[in-house]
Amino acid sequence: MGYKEKTCPKCGNKHNKRGEYCGRSCGNAKSHTKATKELLSKKQTEWLTSGDDKAEVAVHNFVSLGANKVLDPIAPMKPVEIGSGRFVQDGDLWEEA
DSSP states (O other): OOOOOEEOTTTOOEEOSSSSSSSHHHHTTOOOOHHHHHHHHHHHHHHHTSOOHHHHHHHHHHHHTTTTOOOOOOOOOOOOOOOTTEEEETTEEEEOO
16 A cells, blocks of 8 residues: 655655655654754753753763863873982882892
């Protein structure tokens, strides 16, 4: 049982399958418009700030993965004088005998 003949908006192939796309490869390549992205962003922000238990867990997981977190500053390395007759090898301090 076929459907009425349609043209795929992505590749232009004619098909008589269910849906507007001819197959999975074209259907998965859909792109959201700017208005849709803004709407999704607004709804996601409202949900995350709603105080819902699941939303709090999502915020915690997002921050604990290192996302949206200020990184600790890394101090610049300074040369250290270890004295004469000493050397460092494999992270150990050695003295010459």
